[in-house]
Amino acid sequence: MNAKTKKRIVLKIGSNTLTKETNHISRGKIEDIANQVASLKDEYEFIIVSSGAIAAAKQFVQLEGNGKEINVKQALASIGQLHLMRIYQENFRELGLYVSQCLLSYSDFKSESTRENIVNTINILCENDYIPIINENDTVATDEIQFGDNDKLAAMSAVLLKADLLVIATNTNGIYTRNSIEQNQPKTITSVNSVEQLLNEVADGKSSHGTGGMLSKVEAVKIANSANIETWILNGLEDDFIVRAVNGSSIFTKIEKTVTY
C-alpha cells in the first residue's frame, strides 16, 4: 500500500498514558506504541501528538517554585522535551522507525502561510516514512499549559492534515457515563448519538499529570467531527491499545463522523 492509500491516523497520547500514571516516562509504554506503529504501518500512516515533556523533566529536575506557575512549567517543558524525544527516538529506531519533532503553537493554525508550511513539512516527512511527533511549543504558549492541553492541538492537526481518524489515548476506557462514575462502576459510552450528549457526561476529575480532563477531549471531538473526522477515545494504559481497537477487541468510545452536534 502506498502512502496515498494508507489511512492517516493522528494519535494523541496524554501524559498519564506515557507515565503509566507514575512519576516518570515509561520506556515500556513508548516501546508498546512503537511496536503497534510497526505492526500497523502497512495500512496506516501515523502522526503522533505527544504530551509528556513536563512529566519527563520532573523526573530529572526540580525547579524553584511549586511547579504550578506557568513559567516554571514552560521551563520544565523545555528541559523535558529533549528527554521525551530521545526516548521516542531510541525505541522507534530499534524497530527501524524514524521520528521527527514538530513544535506547534495555536497561532500557527491561524495564518495561511504557517498552515501551509505545517502541511507541506508534515506531508514530506510522511512521504519519506518519518513519523512526525507534535507537541505544543510550550516556550511561547500561555493558554495551553494553563487552561487546556494537547487534545485540541491534536484535533486541529487532524483537521489541517486531513486525517482519516483521530485517536485520543488516555487513562480510561473512553468516556464513561457520569452516573456510572458517581456510582464507582465506570461504564463506557460505546454508542454516541450526539457530541452534545458527551458534554453532559463530563465529570470534574482529571488524572495526576492530566491538564484538560475529559472536557478538552470532548472539545477535540467537536473540532474533528465538524470536519467529518471520526474520533476514538481509548485506554492507552493497556498494551496494544491501538491494535486492539482496530481489531474490535477492546471497549472504547467511538464517535463516528456521521454523529452530529
Ligand SMILES: Nc1ncnc2c1ncn2[C@@H]1O[C@H](COP(=O)(O)OP(=O)(O)O)[C@@H](O)[C@H]1O
Ligand atoms: N465521563 C468521563 N469519563 C471518563 N473520564 C472522565 C470523565 N469525566 C472526567 N473524566 C476524567 O478525565 C481524565 C482524563 O483526562 P486527563 O486527566 O486530562 O488525561 P490525559 O493526560 O490522558 O489527557 C480521567 O482520568 C477522569 O478523571
Ligand SMILES: N[C@@H](CCC(=O)OP(=O)(O)O)C(=O)O
Ligand atoms: N505540552 C505539555 C503539557 C500538555 C499536557 O499535559 O497534556 P495532557 O497530558 O495531554 O493532558 C507537555 O508536553 O508536558
